[in-house]
Amino acid sequence: MKAAREVGIAGYGAYVPRYRVLTETISSTWRPRGAAAAAVAEKSVPGPDEDVVTMAIEAARVAVGRAGFDPGAIGAVWVGSESKPYAVKPSATIVAEAVGIAPAVVAADMEFACKAGSEAMQAAVAFVGAGMVDGALAIGMDTAQSKPGDALEYTAGCGGAAFLFAASDESLATVEASVSHVTDTPDFFRREGAAYPEHGGRFTGEPSYFRHSLAASRRLLAEVGAEPGDFAHAVFHQPVPKFVTRIAAELGFDAQQIEAGLLAPRMGNAYAGSSLLGLAAILDIARPGERVFFCSYGSGAGSDAFAFRVTERIRARREGPGVVDYLARRREIDDYGHYLRLQRKIRRS
């Protein structure tokens, strides 16, 4: 898919909370001694006063600030998440108000499991590409939920990123094209009112993550007429690190290409924020002229893939905190009870 007019990213911002829990701390409660090590060594945990709204506000402020964009010229804001603080009441209006872009703005929350953030990116490209608005803010952010003791508890992390899309002549990276691939797949879901998601056994992995990520990635490569080797960097959705290394290998990307965007080993899976945060980490180090390959995955199921080309404006648009700065301010939570409280899995009545 290509927009009628060329679109790019004018500014971006990331967010990862300060707290980490070692997966050992979780296994010491739930797993027998000597059980196999978890897929990641530690994961990010939100602070007691944080949620998807507060995290989205910080990433959005950095994105708008870096773009040097008049907030009044931003005409759309979408927040993609599966852990929004209200079941009914948009996160996007709170973010729009806090960033100073309300009220003349289209705003809503996107829902598509871990693909909600890239869904917001597709919409932003379309609105700007159609000439309806000058700037559109797309955010993917999660404080991922998981049942205590469930396999997902070892990787469900939190974080995400915000991207301000605008006309390509103002951008730090232009959008070459994007594609999407969706099917009705029962791999993971959460019913209304349920505190935690369920996952559908044999539907995880092969028929879901791999099938959709491969299909969207191959469609995008065909659409832009490129080979994996033409891209300096590639980022995928990151449920566990080994999924990313395997999908990259199947497509023909090497370890070096996925290195900058692979954050799951240090913070777990940020769900709707996962691939967007990886893209932000790539933009933190990318050089002008480099091409960047992006592919998300969300259960239910689908993938969005984007090809970007970095411009010389990137050098002037990295002021302020990068992904590494957020990862570096690390504070370990060494107690499972404290971790449960921060995740709001237990609370004082």
Place this chain on the structure above:
Amino acid sequence: MQLPRFHRLRSAYYHLEGQACSACGAVQFPARRSCLACRSEELERRPLSGRGTVFSYSEAVAGFEGFAPPHLMALIELEEGPMVAAQLSDVEPEEIEIGMEVEMVTRRIRELAPQGYIVYGYRFRPRLEVEAGR
């Protein structure tokens, strides 16, 4: 019902919006009817930078209804001059020092009931260290 009050305060809560006095130039927070320095009523809105330093702090031992512990209360001296009382975030009590550089963040500052309205507003955290040369 506290909801209308929190809603009305959201410019101050979300943007740390204060006032600059047209007569004497003083900056104040929060907004008032007249200038604290010269009593002029010619005041214009002024969003503040959110940067400041810790002037004083204390750790509240007792909980407040609707607030999540820990309660690290501080007086922050903003770089524009005004003093603001707020809680500190992303910091342990033993890490706080008088004069520590802080910056404003927007956080959950209270819930009006366990399943009630969430109030977002300003808190301050140690200024994020940014790696040079990126």
